Amino acid sequence: MVTSDLMPAGTKVNRVLLLLGANGNLGSKLLDSYQDLLQKYDHIFCLDKDENPQASKIVDTSIHFMICDAIKDDYLKDVAAQFASVNFELDALNLIAQDYPVTSTGLSTMYTSPFSINFDEYIKSLAITAGSSYHLIKQVIDLKLLSSSVWLIGSIYDRVLPSPSLYSSNKSLYKPIAYASGKYAQIPLRNQASVYLAQYGGRCNSLSFGGVELNQSHDFIERYCTKSPSNSLVPISDVLKMIRWALLESPKSLNGSDILIDGAFSLS
Numbered sequence: 001m002v003t004s005d006l007m008p009a010g011t012k013v014n015r016v017l018l019l020l021g022a023n024g025n026l027g028s029k030l031l032d033s034y035q036d037l038l039q040k041y042d043h044i045f046c047l048d049k050d051e052n053p054q055a056s057k058i059v060d061t062s063i064h065f066m067i068c069d070a071i072k073d074d075y076l077k078d079v080a081a082q083f084a085s086v087n088f089e090l091d092a093l094n095l096i097a098q099d100y101p102v103t104s105t106g107l108s109t110m111y112t113s114p115f116s117i118n119f120d121e122y123i124k125s126l127a128i129t130a131g132s133s134y135h136l137i138k139q140v141i142d143l144k145l146l147s148s149s150v151w152l153i154g155s156i157y158d159r160v161l162p163s164p165s166l167y168s169s170n171k172s173l174y175k176p177i178a179y180a181s182g183k184y185a186q187i188p189l190r191n192q193a194s195v196y197l198a199q200y201g202g203r204c205n206s207l208s209f210g211g212v213e214l215n216q217s218h219d220f221i222e223r224y225c226t227k228s229p230s231n232s233l234v235p236i237s238d239v240l241k242m243i244r245w246a247l248l249e250s251p252k253s254l255n256g257s258d259i260l261i262d263g264a265f266s267l268s
Contacts, residue, residue: 021095022046076139098128129182146200154208158183194256203255210262230263
């Protein structure tokens with residue numbers, strides 16, 4: 001069941017942004033400067049599985065918070081129904097992924113092999129990361145919103161394996177391969193969607209980031225910087241700049257592309 005604070009049906013809308021995973025690190029930081037986005041979009045729909053902490057802080061009536069399951073709920077049908085009598089164009093950004101993060105105290109769990117998680121956890125991870133992208137694209141096509149612009153968030157780990165040398169000095173700890181699997185599974189989704197939507201004026205692209213500077217442990221940061229030619233993680237400010245550029249400035253002819261932002265880490 002989808003719950004939301006949608007505006008009355010019939011409201012005229014020109015441009016709509018759908019933000020999946022609005023409660024996460026990237027989503028919440030992107031919303032900190034939502035006024036920039038409202039220079040292009042008439043309405044922004046912020047979706048996540050739990051209530052958004054920013055909902056009580058943002059009073060702008062152009063921002064709409066929705067609680068839904070991005071894999072199971074037909075949230076896009078609910079959004080589109082509000083504009084049934086109005087032509088509108090949709091941009092969608094999927095920030096949802098099942099990650100296994102490094103925190104200030106190290107890996108969230110001490111995984112002793114890349115296959116440490118059980119089968120059910122692996123399938124759940126794929127469903128969250130790739131399944132949310134599949135469901136988004138399927139809804140766009142089923143509802144015939146074929147001129148939409150869809151952006152998926154990829155990762156350097158859809159092209160290189162997470163090195164155990166990043167997670168422990170003796171290479172005994174690993175990032176579960178489920179994360180890389182989910183990101184890699186988005187590649188054919190992006191490619192097929194870009195070709196299918198192009199004939200209707202739509203497109204599908206991805207932004208793939210290296211390690212993003214958040215709240216990682218000091219040891220992880222040191223190891224990552226040693227491996228990276230840029231000697232640094234990707235600043236969160238760079239991530240937000242790229243997302244804003246993708247949404248606000250990227251040309252319509254950019255389609256089927258994966259833009260890599262990693263300081264050449266994946267080439268080292």
